[in-house]
Amino acid sequence: MSKTAPTYAQEVRQRHETLIALRRDFHRHAELSHKEHRTATVIAEKLAAAGLEVRTGINGTGVVGVLRGDKPGPVAAWRADIDALPLVEALPLEFRSVNEGAMHACGHDGHTAIALVLAELFAARRRELAGTLVFIFQPAEETFGGAAGMIQAGVLENPRVDTILGLHLTTQYPVGHVAVRPGPSMASADFFDIEVKGKGGHGAFPHLSVDPITVAAHIVIGMQDLVSREIAAQETAVMTVGEIHSGTKHNIIPETAVLRGSIRAFRTNVRDQMVERLGSFASRIAQAYRAEARVTLVGDCCPPVVNDAAWAGHVRGEAVAELGAEKVTEGKPAMGSDDMSLFLNERPGCYFWVGVAPPGKEAQPHHHPAFELDEGGLEVGVRVGLRSLLKALELPPGR
Ligand SMILES: [Zn+2]
Numbered sequence: 128m129s130k131t132a133p134t135y136a137q138e139v140r141q142r143h144e145t146l147i148a149l150r151r152d153f154h155r156h157a158e159l160s161h162k163e164h165r166t167a168t169v170i171a172e173k174l175a176a177a178g179l180e181v182r183t184g185i186n187g188t189g190v191v192g193v194l195r196g197d198k199p200g201p202v203a204a205w206r207a208d209i210d211a212l213p214l215v216e217a218l219p220l221e222f223r224s225v226n227e228g229a230m231h232a233c234g235h236d237g238h239t240a241i242a243l244v245l246a247e248l249f250a251a252r253r254r255e256l257a258g259t260l261v262f263i264f265q266p267a268e269e270t271f272g273g274a275a276g277m278i279q280a281g282v283l284e285n286p287r288v289d290t291i292l293g294l295h296l297t298t299q300y301p302v303g304h305v306a307v308r309p310g311p312s313m314a315s316a317d318f319f320d321i322e323v324k325g326k327g328g329h330g331a332f333p334h335l336s337v338d339p340i341t342v343a344a345h346i347v348i349g350m351q352d353l354v355s356r357e358i359a360a361q362e363t364a365v366m367t368v369g370e371i372h373s374g375t376k377h378n379i380i381p382e383t384a385v386l387r388g389s390i391r392a393f394r395t396n397v398r399d400q401m402v403e404r405l406g407s408f409a410s411r412i413a414q415a416y417r418a419e420a421r422v423t424l425v426g427d428c429c430p431p432v433v434n435d436a437a438w439a440g441h442v443r444g445e446a447v448a449e450l451g452a453e454k455v456t457e458g459k460p461a462m463g464s465d466d467m468s469l470f471l472n473e474r475p476g477c478y479f480w481v482g483v484a485p486p487g488k489e490a491q492p493h494h495h496p497a498f499e500l501d502e503g504g505l506e507v508g509v510r511v512g513l514r515s516l517l518k519a520l521e522l523p524p525g526r
């Protein structure tokens with residue numbers, strides 16, 4: 128490289144406006160899970176313009192860009208999720224979502240913009256690159272329906288990915304801060320329905336009926352003990368019933384009651400234990416009251432996000448070198464879930480947190496209609512992502 132060629136740091140700075148503009152464009156045109164058609168089109172156009180090999184229509188609206196360096200070397204993947212949430216945006220932003228009922232309230236607009244800028248940065252350096260970078264733009268993270276289908280479609284093969292990296296923006300930390308955890312860092316998520324079948328009748332003659340509401344109540348109370356009495360105190364699990372449906376009138380004992388809820392855990396064995404015990408627990412409680420109960424898992428489940436210890440160490444090291452040790456922490460494991468876990472079950476890698484908390488005011492949680500991120504954090508994501516990908520290609524941190 129000649130002396131006048133810009134450094135990576137300069138190139139990141141040069142793309143500052145592009146980064147913000149991309150994020151705002153995706154924000155303005157927020158699209159729900161599996162419906163990210165415009166988003167996917169923009170991604171594919173940008174990747175193609177930068178000279179990457181582009182594959183579209185993967186698991187619906189997924190896009191992959193492959194960047195082959197001029198020299199041989201390892202294959203590293205970067206994963207970004209691209210979908211928005213079914214919310215009506217509450218803030219009067221100039222780039223407010225024009226798609227009423229779809230809003231980027233989790234920061235995936237930022238993830239998409241960061242990944243595109245990374246792809247463009249590396250594409251401009253193709254001649255220096257030893258190895259291959261695979262940029263994975265995944266649909267439908269919010270419904271956990273995106274990652275599995277992309278993996279089945281072979282996005283980690285041909286070229287065979289050695290390492291997978293990615294980030295999630297978070298208002299838990301201020302701009303300039305990064306958190307990286309080795310091991311479990313986000314919880315699993317399973318969603319269940321419990322159908323309790325009793326025998327309907329008149330509310331004045333319960334002895335002639337089998338009351339499913341009483342049974343449902345006992346199941347809800349009793350299942351709290353599955354966590355407190357059956358999971359070791361050092362482990363973590365959450366079991367929540369979020370819906371109860373039954374009955375039509377004051378004086379009618381209904382036929383059925385339906386409970387809907389979710390289970391979260393950080394370890395697969397804890398998750399499996401909870402799922403299995405809930406099934407037998409609910410059915411036996413119901414039996415004791417002469418009723419029946421059946422537990423079914425619904426929707427797409429998501430295992431815990433488990434970072435490879437070595438890769439968490441590498442990313443942490445790169446973040447410290449880029450931002451300073453005082454800006455990098457392990458953070459706390461998050462009870463939320465992310466189907467990045469499925470990629471990390473296939474390949475070693477790391478999913479880390481990048482702070483975007485707006486300064487001077489209380490940050491709204493992710494998935495809130497007034498969710499807001501400080502765009503200053505986007506460039507931090509690019510900087511740490513860039514160094515981490517160079518590390519994955521076994522290249523020096525660059526100039
Ligand atoms: Zn989310």
Ligand SMILES: [Zn+2]
Nearest residue numbers: 233234235295
């Ligand atoms: Zn998210």
